Amino acid sequence: MMGKEDLSLGLSLGFAQNHHPLQLNLKPTSSPMSNHQMFPWNQTFVSSSDHQNQQSLRKIDVNSLPSTGDLEEETGVSSPNSTISSTVSGKRRSERQASGDDLDIALDRSSSRGTSDEEEEYGGEACRKKLRLSKDQSAVLEDTFKEHNTLNPKQKLALAKKLGLTARQVEVWFQNRRARTKLKQTEVDCEYLKRCVEKLTEENRRLEKEAAELRALKLSPGLYGKMSPPTTLLMCPSCERVGGPSNHSQRSVSLNPWLQMAHGSTFDVKHPRS
């Protein structure tokens, strides 16, 4: 099985290697970046092929285009889910009809159901049979994904033809691939934020301790008069940091952590995208 770490590693390395201008734009808003801009798509994901490799050795390739006879046979199809539909949703069906992609309709239908043997196995119902893409198919899809994470209709059809898949299968693969990438990035971002929180908590603890010490000093009259005044807090208008009046002290703490990150973080947590 493909380990999560593999993909995460791939992502991290990808981000490290590609200095995408948006990579540092980590903000707490829900989705500040469009999905099409979010990731450097030329990053490498090598791990899945090993996984696919193992699997494809054990499996029959069920993804080759069905014969003409199959196409004729597969016209009537029911949803693999309990909901009755025409396999492709009404939307999808009309989409294909509109584009005149009749072959594709038939292929899509055939691809989302089993053979007649399998039908018997499932009590005559046309249940969804899980298909596995071959190692080669996955590799080509991955390569294409690295170049662009979305496909226009022409590219989709060309790729489908090249791989012996349906356009719908290619489309679905890209959709799922984008979702996986986004999920992985979310996990990476989460880890980063956790480290940020830890650092800030630690810094807060330290500052509270320091404040307590200063309060203690203030209470002892002998020492108070001799104190230098660096405890005066001023806010830098440009960066919203609170610090000493002379310069941006190393201990300054931003009121806005996201600004701080953009500034070059004072807590040196390495962001995965940088």
Place this chain on the structure above:
DNA sequence: CATCCATATCTACTTACATCA
């Protein structure tokens, strides 16, 4: 020009299945 409708494509979520430990 504004509005409506059909279509296309996307994300998010879910389901079903294959595989492995």
Place this chain on the structure above:
DNA sequence: ATTGATGTAAGTAGATATGGA
């Protein structure tokens, strides 16, 4: 042999963009 966890292909719903009537 069984079972739970995991990965992934595919289905569904809803949002959005676009173009034509």
